[in-house]
Amino acid sequence: MNNKFVIYLAxxxxxxxxxxxxxxxxxxxxxxxxxxxxxxxNAACLIRLGDNLVTTTHRLSGKLDLPGGTSDTVESAKCxxxxxxxxxxxxxxxxxxxxxxxxxxxxxxxxKLAGNFSADMTEFPVPDWAQVEVSTIxxxxxxxxxxxxxxxxxxxxxxxxxxxxxxxxAYEETPKQDN
Numbered sequence: 001m002n003n004k005f006v007i008y009l010a011x012x013x014x015x016x017x018x019x020x021x022x023x024x025x026x027x028x029x030x031x032x033x034x035x036x037x038x039x040x041x042n043a044a045c046l047i048r049l050g051d052n053l054v055t056t057t058h059r060l061s062g063k064l065d066l067p068g069g070t071s072d073t074v075e076s077a078k079c080x081x082x083x084x085x086x087x088x089x090x091x092x093x094x095x096x097x098x099x100x101x102x103x104x105x106x107x108x109x110x111x112k113l114a115g116n117f118s119a120d121m122t123e124f125p126v127p128d129w130a131q132v133e134v135s136t137i138x139x140x141x142x143x144x145x146x147x148x149x150x151x152x153x154x155x156x157x158x159x160x161x162x163x164x165x166x167x168x169x170a171y172e173e174t175p176k177q178d179n
Contacts, residue, residue, distance in 0.1 A: 027092045029079035041101075043081035044068020045093055045111035046162050049121070049170045052139035053163055054113075056088055059135045063151035066159070067091070068106070077107045085111060088134050090127040099162040102155060108162055113169040 044066040047054035055064045067088040071080040078095045085093050093111035101107050124137040142160050147153035 027086060029075070029082045029095075039077040039107060040071055040073065040075070041077040041080070041105050041107045042068070042070050043077040043084065043107040043109060045081045045085040045095065046099060046108055046159070046166055047085075047091070047093065047111045047113060048163060048166045048168050049113070049117060049139055050168060051141055052122075053142045053159070054089070054091075054124075055138060055140050056134045057136040057138070058151050059131070059133055061151050062135070064140060064145065064149050065151040066108070068108075078109060081107070081109045081111065088130050089124065089137050090130065099165060100158060102152075102158065108158075110162075110166040111169075112167075117170055 045054075045068060046066060054067065056067055057063070058065045067085040068081055069084040069088070071077060075083065077098075082093060082095050085091055091113055093113055096110040096112060099108040099110055122139050126134050126137055142156075142163050145156065147156045150156050150159075
């Protein structure tokens with residue numbers, strides 16, 4: 001009887017401590033919610049830095065991917081793109097214009113990085129909380145990749161087309177001067 005009690009305590013203790021949330025909470029969703037009607041869908045961010053694209057390497061497949069993923073039932077697609085990008089990269093992006101939707105309903109948005117990001121950087125540290133899903137975060141030239149390098153190879157052409165339509169997050173806008 002004592003052994004069963006000790007085993008029960010050990011399992012209970014393990015379950016309680018393994019359920020502790022060690023991740024930091026998501027930042028507030030930084031989007032212009034003027035998109036009506038609000039779309040609830042899986043979503044991803046397309047982030048351009050210079051002539052390169054911010055990509056993640058999916059841990060299980062070893063393939064390139066855009067930061068993004070599955071929506072929950074109460075957030076807009078733009079907030080899904082924001083939250084998923086935060087969860088996979090630690091980047092608190094500003095989600096902008098809708099760029100397109102793939103055949104599976106994944107919505108792609110232009111996203112901007114805030115802060116001092118430079119096109120000279122090629123790799124970024126993966127946050128501790130993201131290491132289950134993401135093995136690396138890096139910049140790649142989308143035109144120097146092959147379809148078989150992507151987690152979803154059929155999206156490569158669309159990613160290239162969308163990339164050509166987005167502004168550079170590394171470009172620092174010149175402040176307007178009053179005359």
